[in-house]
Amino acid sequence: MVFRLSIGVLVALVAAGVIAPEAFGHWSRNVQAATLGGMGWLYLVIVFCVLVFLLYLAFSRMGELRIGGADAEPQFSRRSWFAMLFSAGMGIGLVFWGAAEPISHYAAPPEGLEGASVAAARAGMRYSFFHWGLHPWAIYALMGLAMAWFQYNRGSRGNISDLLQPLIGRQTHGAIGRLVDVLAVVATAVGVATTLGFGAAQISAGLHDVTGVSSGFATQLIVIAVAFVLYMASSASGLERGIKWLSNFNVGTAAILMLLVLTLGPTAFIFETLTTTLGSYLNQLPSMSLRMSPFAQNAWVGEWTIFYWAWWIAWAPFVGAFFARISYGRTVREFILGVVIWPSLVSFIWFSVFGGTSLFQQMFGGVDLLSVLAEGYQHVLFAMLQHLPLATALAWLAIVLLLSFFVTSADSATLVLASMSSETAEDPSLFRRVVWGVMQAAIAVALLAAGGLDALQAVVIVAAFPFALLMIAVIASLQRVLAEGIAEKEREERELHRAELRWLARERGEGPPDTGTGSH
Numbered sequence: 001m002v003f004r005l006s007i008g009v010l011v012a013l014v015a016a017g018v019i020a021p022e023a024f025g026h027w028s029r030n031v032q033a034a035t036l037g038g039m040g041w042l043y044l045v046i047v048f049c050v051l052v053f054l055l056y057l058a059f060s061r062m063g064e065l066r067i068g069g070a071d072a073e074p075q076f077s078r079r080s081w082f083a084m085l086f087s088a089g090m091g092i093g094l095v096f097w098g099a100a101e102p103i104s105h106y107a108a109p110p111e112g113l114e115g116a117s118v119a120a121a122r123a124g125m126r127y128s129f130f131h132w133g134l135h136p137w138a139i140y141a142l143m144g145l146a147m148a149w150f151q152y153n154r155g156s157r158g159n160i161s162d163l164l165q166p167l168i169g170r171q172t173h174g175a176i177g178r179l180v181d182v183l184a185v186v187a188t189a190v191g192v193a194t195t196l197g198f199g200a201a202q203i204s205a206g207l208h209d210v211t212g213v214s215s216g217f218a219t220q221l222i223v224i225a226v227a228f229v230l231y232m233a234s235s236a237s238g239l240e241r242g243i244k245w246l247s248n249f250n251v252g253t254a255a256i257l258m259l260l261v262l263t264l265g266p267t268a269f270i271f272e273t274l275t276t277t278l279g280s281y282l283n284q285l286p287s288m289s290l291r292m293s294p295f296a297q298n299a300w301v302g303e304w305t306i307f308y309w310a311w312w313i314a315w316a317p318f319v320g321a322f323f324a325r326i327s328y329g330r331t332v333r334e335f336i337l338g339v340v341i342w343p344s345l346v347s348f349i350w351f352s353v354f355g356g357t358s359l360f361q362q363m364f365g366g367v368d369l370l371s372v373l374a375e376g377y378q379h380v381l382f383a384m385l386q387h388l389p390l391a392t393a394l395a396w397l398a399i400v401l402l403l404s405f406f407v408t409s410a411d412s413a414t415l416v417l418a419s420m421s422s423e424t425a426e427d428p429s430l431f432r433r434v435v436w437g438v439m440q441a442a443i444a445v446a447l448l449a450a451g452g453l454d455a456l457q458a459v460v461i462v463a464a465f466p467f468a469l470l471m472i473a474v475i476a477s478l479q480r481v482l483a484e485g486i487a488e489k490e491r492e493e494r495e496l497h498r499a500e501l502r503w504l505a506r507e508r509g510e511g512p513p514d515t516g517t518g519s520h
Contacts, residue, residue: 001178002159003421003432006185010439013190013459017446024446025458032458035465036302041292043309046468048289051138053475054336057145062482063333065489067145068152074329076244078338083247084326086343091250091405092199094132094350095398100380101128102355103362103369110291110300116370121359125277128355130288131305132347133281134340136312141339142471143320146478148327148335154481158324158419160184160317164473166480183466184317185420189436190463191314192413193443198378199406200224200444205378206399210392215378220448227403228441231410232434246408253401257394258353264388265357266364273359274352281348310464313471321416332482358384410440 016024057063066072074081105124106116113119146163156162161177171177200220207223208215234246262270281288293301327335361367361384372383385394417436418428447459 002181002185005178005182006189006421007435007439009182009186010189010443014439014442014446017443017449021446021449028458028462031462035462036299036306039465040302040306043306043313043465043468044290044292046471047135047139047309047313049475050142050471051135051289051340053479054138054141054145054340057482058333058336058340062486063331063336065332065482065485067148067330067332067335068328070489072152072329074327076326080244080248081326081330082338082342083251084244085323085339086247086251086346091254091409092195092202092402094347095254095381095402095405096198096202096378097128097132098350098354098381099358099384100373100377101131102351103358103373103380104377105304106359106362107370107373108300110298110304112298121363122277122280124359125273125351125355126280126284127288127304128351129277129281129348130285131308132351133344134285135289136308137340137343139309139312139316139471140319140323141336142474142478143316144323144327144339145320145332145335146474147320148324149332149478149481149485151324152328153485157422158321160420160470163477164470166477167473180470181420183470185417187314187463187467188318188413188417188420189439189443190459191311192318192409192417193440193447194311194314194460195409196224196227196406196440196444197448199402199409200227200448201376202378202381203399203402203406205376206382206395206402209379209382209386210395210399217448221445223403223406224441224444227406227410228437230403231407231414232437234407234411246404246411250401250404250408253397253404254350257397257401258350260390260394260397261357261385261388262353264390264394265353266360269360270352270356273356274349277352278348307461310461310468313468314460314464316471317420317467318413318416321420322412325416354381354384357388361387410437413440 076084102121102124105127106120108115109117109120109123110127111123113123147158147160150156150162150165151158154162154165156165159177159181161172161180164177164180165172168176172180200223201215203223204215204219207213207219213219291301291305323335323339330338358369358380362369365387367384367387369380369383372379381398382395385391385398388394414433414437415428417440418432421436422428422432
């Protein structure tokens with residue numbers, strides 16, 4: 001039922017985008033405006049609450065609990081685990097926005113600052129940290145932890161509706177549960193397709209800048225078709241081989257690209273940017289988390305922060321389900337710190353390297369990246385790389401990394417969407433994975449046809465809203481089951497302590513020997 005309903009909704013979405021792209025694009029932007037105008041503030045409140053809740057879990061006694069039970073052991077090394085976390089969580093987005101977002105905020109800054117000023121550059125880096133730091137990873141961690149706990153510690157199917165069982169009981173297997181699962185699948189498919197659309201647009205832009213081929217819609221179609229063949233081949237090879245190998249390759253390639261830009265670019269400026277931006281980010285974290293602009297009536301927060309929060313929320317079911325599959329044997333504390341803190345630090349370093357280099361070139365290097373920005377966000381990275389030594393090699397390395405991240409994200413999403421739309425906890429069939437692989441590509445094509453990046457942004461904000469509300473219920477449900485888990489752990493510890501005291505008493509001759517008859 002969930003599979004059929006989800007496919008039906010998404011087929012209708014694709015048909016609207018292909019048959020009437022202009023009308024669909026106009027409708028999506030109107031619905032986006034209505035959502036932001038009435039409920040944009042709720043995105044900020046929910047995401048801030050998610051971060052606070054996870055920090056509370058990590059540093060409470062509940063952090064000692066282990067996914068899979070007290071004797072569970074991790075299936076992957078920490079290196080492979082982190083590589084898969086990072087590749088599934090943010091891959092394409094970091095490459096797409098690393099150089100483009102800070103320079104965009106520099107041109108049109110928040111908080112009423114003057115554009116192209118020193119203050120705008122500082123704010124551009126600070127908000128880039130904000131959009132790619134603790135908050136998005138906290139969204140992923142909440143869903144990943146909840147799905148892992150319910151699946152491995154309570155024997156659930158792995159569906160989103162199972163997370164609400166402590167709150168709605170048997171309704172998780174009824175109409176309410178199916179509705180929740182359909183919403184989660186649709187939001188996930190749209191969120192992943194948005195990322196694939198960004199990836200296709202930037203790969204096409206990179207090919208244009210390096211080889212001169214057109215970066216238009218036809219090239220984007222070819223990119224998606226090639227990626228489709230690659231990610232379906234990877235999906236057919238399974239989690240242990242395909243996704244694990246690709247994830248390790250992604251992290252290694254990303255590290256090489258980042259180190260080359262750090263070395264060939266303004267190295268001292270990059271480290272200074274990282275240091276000062278990290279300080280201002282931590283200092284202003286609460287105010288940025290809840291910042292709206294009711295008096296200025298400025299659309300900046302809706303176009304950037306709320307879009308990002310919606311994007312992460314739309315990705316949360318997929319990323320959470322994938323994180324759950326690979327995190328068996330981790331403690332709650334290890335999971336939260338591993339998913340929230342360490343990837344955030346890598347994001348900060350990445351934006352300092354690529355965003356810092358683009359700002360340096362614009363402000364002190366005589367490079368006009370603002371005119372490149374006017375052509376599209378997807379062109380900024382390659383324009384920045386053109387003004388570094390080894391420019392062509394760096395550009396090709398970035399294209400390879402984008403394609404690899406594209407394949408990894410689509411591969412992971414194919415597996416997770418097939419699992420989320422199944423009624424059992426078993427691995428989904430190849431047929432179901434192929435259906436979802438085709439559907440992801442089709443949605444990305446439809447959204448690009450309906451208005452490119454603007455349509456991608458509009459649809460993801462609308463699709464994510466119902467799931468944002470569900471996250472409140474997930475917090476309540478997870479708190480309840482983890483509290484039960486810690487209560488059970490404390491009972492076991494008390495029993496063990498009493499058993500140790502009885503044993504010590506017998507050893508010292510302070511009590512009668514245990515004859516096995518049960519009498520004392």
